[in-house]
Amino acid sequence: MKLLSIKEISGLEPDGRSVTVKGWVRTKRAVKSAVFLEVNDGSRLSNIQCVFSTEEGTAPELAAELARAGTGASVAIEGRLVASPAAGQKVEVQATSLRVIGEAPAETYPLQKKAHSLEFLREIAHLRPRTNTFGAVARVRNRMAFSVHEFYQARGFNYVHTPLITASDCEGAGAMFQVTTLDLDRIAKSGEPVDYNKDFFGKPSFLTVSGQLNVETYAQALSRVYTFGPTFRAENSNTSRHLSEFWMIEPEVAFAELSDNMELAEDFLKHLVRTALEDCAEDLAFFDERIQKGLVEGLRAVLTKPFAHMTYTEAMKVLEANAGEFEVKPYWGLDLMSEHEKFLCEKIASGPLFLTDYPKEIKSFYMKRNDDGKTVRAMDLLVPRFGEIIGGSEREYRLDVLLELMKEKGLKEKDYTWYLDLRRFGTTPHSGFGLGFERLLLYVTGMANIRDVIPFPRAPRLADF
Numbered sequence: 001m002k003l004l005s006i007k008e009i010s011g012l013e014p015d016g017r018s019v020t021v022k023g024w025v026r027t028k029r030a031v032k033s034a035v036f037l038e039v040n041d042g043s044r045l046s047n048i049q050c051v052f053s054t055e056e057g058t059a060p061e062l063a064a065e066l067a068r069a070g071t072g073a074s075v076a077i078e079g080r081l082v083a084s085p086a087a088g089q090k091v092e093v094q095a096t097s098l099r100v101i102g103e104a105p106a107e108t109y110p111l112q113k114k115a116h117s118l119e120f121l122r123e124i125a126h127l128r129p130r131t132n133t134f135g136a137v138a139r140v141r142n143r144m145a146f147s148v149h150e151f152y153q154a155r156g157f158n159y160v161h162t163p164l165i166t167a168s169d170c171e172g173a174g175a176m177f178q179v180t181t182l183d184l185d186r187i188a189k190s191g192e193p194v195d196y197n198k199d200f201f202g203k204p205s206f207l208t209v210s211g212q213l214n215v216e217t218y219a220q221a222l223s224r225v226y227t228f229g230p231t232f233r234a235e236n237s238n239t240s241r242h243l244s245e246f247w248m249i250e251p252e253v254a255f256a257e258l259s260d261n262m263e264l265a266e267d268f269l270k271h272l273v274r275t276a277l278e279d280c281a282e283d284l285a286f287f288d289e290r291i292q293k294g295l296v297e298g299l300r301a302v303l304t305k306p307f308a309h310m311t312y313t314e315a316m317k318v319l320e321a322n323a324g325e326f327e328v329k330p331y332w333g334l335d336l337m338s339e340h341e342k343f344l345c346e347k348i349a350s351g352p353l354f355l356t357d358y359p360k361e362i363k364s365f366y367m368k369r370n371d372d373g374k375t376v377r378a379m380d381l382l383v384p385r386f387g388e389i390i391g392g393s394e395r396e397y398r399l400d401v402l403l404e405l406m407k408e409k410g411l412k413e414k415d416y417t418w419y420l421d422l423r424r425f426g427t428t429p430h431s432g433f434g435l436g437f438e439r440l441l442l443y444v445t446g447m448a449n450i451r452d453v454i455p456f457p458r459a460p461r462l463a464d465f
Contacts, residue, residue, distance in 0.1 A: 007043035014083035014091045021048060021077045021093055022101075024130060025069050027113050030054075035066055037095075039075060042135055045282045049084065049092040050077045065098045071113055072104025072130070118452055125456055125465045133290070136283035137453055140276060141441055147275040148228055148249055148437075151268055157224045157251060162211030164230065167203055168415060175235045176206035177244075207232035212250050212432060213366070213419055216395065219252035219430050220422050226251040228437075236460050240449040241338075243438060245458035252432035258368075258377045258394040261431035262354050265381055265390050266307050268435070269352070273302050276444045284444070292446025298384060299444065301351060308349035311357045312375070315344055335362040341380075341387035353382045365409040367393040368429075369401055379433070386443050392433020399423040 004012075009019055023041030030036075033055045038047040052058070052066065069075055079095035086092070106112060110124055111131065121128040128134040149159065165179050181200040196203050211227040218225045231248045251264065276284060277299055288295040310318075319330035319340055328337045336355075345353040357370060358378040367376035381390035396402045402423055406413065413420065441453035451457035456465045 005043035006039065006041045006046075006048045009081065009093075010044065010046065010048060010089075010091060012081060012091065014081055016080050016082060019079065019081045019093060021050060021075075021079075023048075023075065025071055025073045025075055025104075027071060028066075028069060037069060037075070037077070037098075039077065040130075040135070042129070042138075044139075045132060045136055045286055046089065049086065049089060050079065050095045051092055052095045052098065062098060065100050068100040068103050069098060070104060070106050070109075072109040072111055074101040074104075075099065076101060118449065122451060122457070129455075132286065134452070136286050137441070137445060137447065138455070140280045140283055140445055141453065143275065143279050144272060144440060144444065145228075145437070147272055147279075150275075151271045152226045152251065155224070157226050158218065158222045160211075160215050160218045160222075160225045160227050162208070162214040162227045162229065164208055164232075165201075165205055166208045166214075167201070167205050168213055168419070169206070169209065169411075175233050176209055177232050177234045179205045179207060209233055210248060210250065210434065212252070212434065215250055215252045216419070216430065216432070217422060219254045219432070220426065220428065223254045224251075225253075238460055240451075241439070241442075243450055243454065243457060243459055244462075246450075246454065247437035249435045249437060250432060252430060254428045254430045256394075256431040257429055258356065258379060258431060261392055261394060261433060262307075262309075262356075262379055262381075265354075265379070265392065265433050265435075266352075269381065269383075269390065270303055272440060273299050273444065277303075280444075287446045291448075292385075295446040302383070305351065307352040307354055307381070308345075309354045309356065310344070310349070312355055312359065313357065315340075315355055318344065318348055333359050333361065336388075338387045341382045342384070345382040345387075346384045349382075351384065355380045355382060360405075360408075363393070365405045365411060366395050366402070367405075368396045369405065381433075383443060385446075386439070389439055389443055390433050390435045392431065394429065394431045397423055397427045397429050399427070 003020060003022060006021065006023060021039055023039040025037055026040050026047050027038040035052040035054060037050045039050055040047045076099045077093060077095050078097045079093040081091050082094045084090060084092035111127055121131065129138055169176055182194065182198065187194055208231055210231055211229060215225055215227045226249065228249045229247065230245055232245050234244065235242060253260065284296055316330060316332050323329055325343060326339050330340055345351065356379045357375045359374060360369060360376045363376050363378045367378050369376055377394035379392055380388045383389050396405060399420065438450050438453050442450055445453060447453050451459065
């Protein structure tokens, strides 16, 4: 017989049918005539209550198993599904048998029934999915990942698997993890120069910071494509918004200009928010109550009206007029801080806001230069409570201009020969953007630290588990 999940069992009618519950004990409570086990298998936030009657005494075998069934123990329980007199649950299990599969001794199991700080739970990332908070994060993460593919597949996009190992620095910032098979310790001791001709790839190679450059090649053949995978940044940033390993969603569309790009980004974010509200309602209600008050209301507001638009120059005039509000003084040419972004979308736009046409000096080499020679066709989507959530641009498809931009950024033409070929042979206007998946999860869950929305966070001096 198929084993039903607790989510499936909880949706059945309390008609006395026989059921088997398998999961982990969250709590155990004993009264004079009964023992109550709250069991969870991760399929939903709520537990199912299993009631063992002790009115007529308890068989020695069952008593022994109940004694072992402490918080954290894995169990298999058989019984009848009946209506529950307790508030907040339609059914419970009138249990007839119990088998403890794996014990969790109270003296050593770290997740006893008490409040645990998120900082403490990061130290036991292998066990934290068993808590309400991290179980909810995992379910929302799962649904959001599937929703990404639903959105693009329904719109005729092709999913492209871009490489994790690359010789190109997409962002031009140099914060990349090197990949090598050379014995660097031996080379350092010998005093010899590093000869990359002897390395595995015959040249310096790195973990990718973005799949964008690679996915652009497929946009120039398949028109509408996207990539969704892990990316890596070797920035020494110990903040609540940065990871060294994270997941990126990067669509790219041929023949699309900046306005098309913003329309796609708005549709995409609204699709993800709508999915979270509809399919993760129980978990979002938990986040609203325990993590971020007003979360659900704020997400619903995203769906009610078109997103606002403002150029960087217009935004800077607003910020300069309110300079006293900020720790970092705003000026034209500044790469906006989170405090500036939040002010613009919360106090000025009262909702999500597209900022466009940034100074070329603070944006990447591949962004299309505007006619003014000072700005590029970039766009960032800012959202309340968070700031930037999406960044993108129309790409520079004119070969001569792109070469000039690369020279200004100090990039070597020979390192990007294949990328420049896209401009030499059948070039087209094209646009795309990147959405950091973990940043999306911070937004839809209300969690405050990005290390709490990825299963095993990687950050400076953090590569455990």
